[in-house]
Amino acid sequence: MAENGKQTDLRLEDFLPYRLSVLSSRVSASLAEIYRERFGILIPEWRVLANLDRFAPLSAAALAQYSSLDKVQVSRTISRMVKAGLITRQTDPDDQRAVILRLSERGQKLFDQITPLALAWEAEFLCDLDPQEIALLDDLLARLEKKADQISLSGKGRNIA
Amino acid sequence: MAENGKQTDLRLEDFLPYRLSVLSSRVSASLAEIYRERFGILIPEWRVLANLDRFAPLSAAALAQYSSLDKVQVSRTISRMVKAGLITRQTDPDDQRAVILRLSERGQKLFDQITPLALAWEAEFLCDLDPQEIALLDDLLARLEKKADQISLSGKGRNIA
DNA sequence: CGAAATTAGTTTCAAATGAAACTAAGTCAA
DNA sequence: TTGACTTAGTTTCATTTGAAACTAATTTCG
Numbered sequence: 001m002a003e004n005g006k007q008t009d010l011r012l013e014d015f016l017p018y019r020l021s022v023l024s025s026r027v028s029a030s031l032a033e034i035y036r037e038r039f040g041i042l043i044p045e046w047r048v049l050a051n052l053d054r055f056a057p058l059s060a061a062a063l064a065q066y067s068s069l070d071k072v073q074v075s076r077t078i079s080r081m082v083k084a085g086l087i088t089r090q091t092d093p094d095d096q097r098a099v100i101l102r103l104s105e106r107g108q109k110l111f112d113q114i115t116p117l118a119l120a121w122e123a124e125f126l127c128d129l130d131p132q133e134i135a136l137l138d139d140l141l142a143r144l145e146k147k148a149d150q151i152s153l154s155g156k157g158r159n160i161a
Numbered sequence: 162m163a164e165n166g167k168q169t170d171l172r173l174e175d176f177l178p179y180r181l182s183v184l185s186s187r188v189s190a191s192l193a194e195i196y197r198e199r200f201g202i203l204i205p206e207w208r209v210l211a212n213l214d215r216f217a218p219l220s221a222a223a224l225a226q227y228s229s230l231d232k233v234q235v236s237r238t239i240s241r242m243v244k245a246g247l248i249t250r251q252t253d254p255d256d257q258r259a260v261i262l263r264l265s266e267r268g269q270k271l272f273d274q275i276t277p278l279a280l281a282w283e284a285e286f287l288c289d290l291d292p293q294e295i296a297l298l299d300d301l302l303a304r305l306e307k308k309a310d311q312i313s314l315s316g317k318g319r320n321i322a
Numbered sequence: 323c324g325a326a327a328t329t330a331g332t333t334t335c336a337a338a339t340g341a342a343a344c345t346a347a348g349t350c351a352a
Numbered sequence: 353t354t355g356a357c358t359t360a361g362t363t364t365c366a367t368t369t370g371a372a373a374c375t376a377a378t379t380t381c382g
Binding site (some may be wrong): 002009010011012015017018019020021022023024025026027028029031040047049050053054066067068094107118119122124126127128135136137140141143145147148149151152 | 189
């Protein structure tokens with residue numbers, strides 16, 4: 001974040017990639033603690049719950065897409081969640097390679113319990129910003145997300161998960 | 162990011178912790194590729210270079226503080242960098258437990274080479290925002306960083322790295 | 323002083339990660 | 353068809369990670 005126009009030194013704490021990394025890590029760590037302590041799940045489980053709540057039935061590949069997890073993570077996460085009775089996994093009759101994933105009743109209930117806490121955490125996190133500032137942040141992030149997509153894509157054919 | 166006031170559903174792609182995590186991952190992956198391909202170093206190395214450039218001489222503990230790395234990461238990173246001839250590590254004569262870390266000439270030269278590319282990457286990343294928007298983003302992030310510190314600290318006595 | 327507690331940094335060990343290999347199923351084209 | 357190619361998801365294996373244990377040095381205070 002070049003506060004001044006031509007910056008010759010580099011202050012790491014002003015460098016946007018560093019700031020995003022530190023901020024994101026702290027935010028994730030704080031939320032992960034809630035998910036784990038109160039509900040016994042990890043962040044990938046949370047992402048799966050949220051996406052199946054909205055989009056089920058979903059294949060593992062579609063779930064990976066929606067949740068920004070790679071296919072190995074998805075495979076392991078759904079195995080854990082099936083074992084824990086949070087989701088159901090059945091073979092797709094139209095394509096025996098694929099699985100059809102849905103929330104179980106237990107998974108739905110868990111998601112419904114976590115969601116208010118997650119939203120409350122977010123609200124608390126944003127409580128010093130007024131609605132206009134939140135809308136601004138939303139817009140700025142959306143534009144940076146778009147830019148990051150461009151940059152990622154230009155970085156050869158890597159799949160960014 | 163509750164665009165609407167009382168949100169009953171949860172769209173993961175609007176959930177700020179998720180957005181930060183995905184954005185940060187992509188940004189870090191893109192930069193890490195530059196560091197690795199063109200200079201053969203990892204992100205922890207980059208953080209060490211940047212902090213020693215500004216603050217050397219530094220102990221490992223101080224470096225951990227400045228770079229938001231935990232002490233194990235710092236220990237391993239400085240070992241790699243000493244081996245690669247990028248930094249020097251000497252025992253502090255005033256405290257034989259502690260080390261005194263400095264950039265070597267080679268490390269300084271490497272840092273001076275990487276910095277313009279890192280800043281150029283950041284400039285490219287931000288190129289769709291005008292200076293006023295960048296200042297705004299800077300301010301919003303600073304406030305969220307402060308909030309994240311509060312939340313982290315309140316989460317018992319965990320050391321957040 | 324000298325025993326207990328603390329601190330700096332390293333090492334160990336068990337868990338998490340992800341690239342690449344793999345299995346099984348489906349598609350395509352000759 | 354049927355043999356080559358692609359795709360879905362899982363497993364393997366080597367690497368990365370970080371908490372906890374450890375070593376060595378310093379500080380505290382009885």
